[in-house]
Amino acid sequence: MAGHVLAVKDVFDTSDQPTSYGSPIYRDHRPAADAAVVAMLRSAGAVCLGKAVTAELACYHPGPTTNPHRATHTPGGSSMGSAAAVAAGMATIALGTQTGGSVIRPASFCGVYGFKPTFGTVTVAGMKPVAPSLDTVGWFATSAADVADVLGVVTGRAAPSVNVRPPTIALARTAQWEQADDDSRGAVMEAARRATAAGARVIDVQLPLLVDGLADRHPKLMAYEAARSLAWEYETHRDELSPDLQEMLSTGWAVPVDEIDAIRADAVAARAHAAEAFGDADVILTLGVAGEAPATLATTGDPRFARLWTLLGTPAVSVPGLSGSTGMPVGVQLVGRVGDDVRLLEVAGWLGARLTSSAGSGVTAERS
């Protein structure tokens, strides 16, 4: 990590810098310790530039960060400052978190790599929880190799191979396919086209019904867990929470636990089904976002395309290089098997090199 400049989403504790979790409740808060991932990266030589803006308590209410590509557009959320810091060249790596789509979406909107590892494999110590069965530490960088370097530091995993054989890619158009716009669908199809042209085998797959239907059930589980995880804030500082967050937590308190049990049980079953859906493919290629970053700073965009994979606990990465009809970045999402994070990053690096080349048509390569 020597030479790396690190930005830290402000939901990770830092002993030497304020940590406000994107909430006025914590405006003067200074934790006692560094979050474990911060400590590991610093110990490995990274220099901590500072804290990066997060949406309120890692949920939806945006902070002031703008998109480095166009200041009228959201950078996505909730890891908005982290993705923007890397996209703007302020930091070489940046820590984020994903509970719904908080890494994949801002990575796509800002045109950088955004990675969430297999659930449960990177310690959450010192991270402010939202929904512990979904909360995943993730990070941003401008190359898959840098992403993998961070993974090595925090888990001990080996570096991916740089000489990668053309992969087998399962193209999953999922039940949400029609909910994305032409820019996002076009980016996925363009990525498939370029991968094929570069020697990859791309096969269409249909996700099992149980898997495909899970995405829509994620918000209920997140709200149930967030209500309980933010009980102190809700009980003692409710008027300092945004109306949006108050409503989500109120919704979460009203969800019967039987429904939560059913979602959790189906998620366990779906994990086994999803493993089968890979067939002999190395990764699944699918939508990461609805399209380009929306032209607003009032919301952080739609997380729905990342939710399924967060709930399944699979590793996922947003691969940059393509752009949409107005020239803003549009990432594509690659998903790996549980535990197969290194292979996923190998393929992400391989595909990313094809997407940043100038051979684009239909969907254009990103201008930078």
Place this chain on the structure above:
Amino acid sequence: MAGHVLAVKDVFDTSDQPTSYGSPIYRDHRPAADAAVVAMLRSAGAVCLGKAVTAELACYHPGPTTNPHRATHTPGGSSMGSAAAVAAGMATIALGTQTGGSVIRPASFCGVYGFKPTFGTVTVAGMKPVAPSLDTVGWFATSAADVADVLGVVTGRAAPSVNVRPPTIALARTAQWEQADDDSRGAVMEAARRATAAGARVIDVQLPLLVDGLADRHPKLMAYEAARSLAWEYETHRDELSPDLQEMLSTGWAVPVDEIDAIRADAVAARAHAAEAFGDADVILTLGVAGEAPATLATTGDPRFARLWTLLGTPAVSVPGLSGSTGMPVGVQLVGRVGDDVRLLEVAGWLGARLTSSAGSGVTAERS
């Protein structure tokens, strides 16, 4: 919760009381917020008595707490103060945590109910992590009904029925059976005898090999995750960690991640096998401890009998009422299916009533 007096293991944050995690590193630490479970219980009417001693950073190095039944004996650990506070009548309920056997063991040694719910179903927000894939919030009380009341507050689960039909109990003598002494094995067999006499159907089961062998692999996973979760303490305050903990963390840093992947994959597979092992039984009855509390304050006793169930994520409860050859309490462990926490507590209450009756023979009922 109105009328309940709550003791809080000092690994949960409290905004109005010091929180030292059992470590001199945090001797002057005062968190900004209450842990979520503390906030929920306070909001429901419990009065927080104060913080309860924890072993160092919820691991093994003991604090000063003694066993209320005999001050020369350990109360167990790491949730030592919590179990002792309830056993001594200082608190009616007490929060603890379990990563190996930190609830089941002190509950057994102190002669109270100790419960850990299904992994991932009670929020860990505001709890100091040790090994996030194992860390489970648990608690202590003098009745199964009080245990269930806490579960209701923090998850929304319904109260167990008070009119319980005699259960079907799977008696699992496990690969560890010979590692326990006569007191502990005798307590399990006495519990089975009394359950049978009261109308329960008790059937012998043998755990599948993959399940039974997991217990011995738990320490490696815990050390790997603890090393990373306590990276800040290890990197910046190593000389304030006990030599025991330094050694565990050093061991954890040396474990290859491939071994961790294999343990995690086997644990996932074992969860499915374990569900089958229940057959049509409501609960598994098994060892919780090696025997009575050891006559020492230098260690907290042997956690090995709880590790398997922590790794599997099943709910488990230590049921009091019996005692060993010197008159100290010996609990028995009941294990439920994942998600079946309420039924487990129904059976725990039913069995507990049989163990505290005076019908004992062989292993005597606890004197109090």
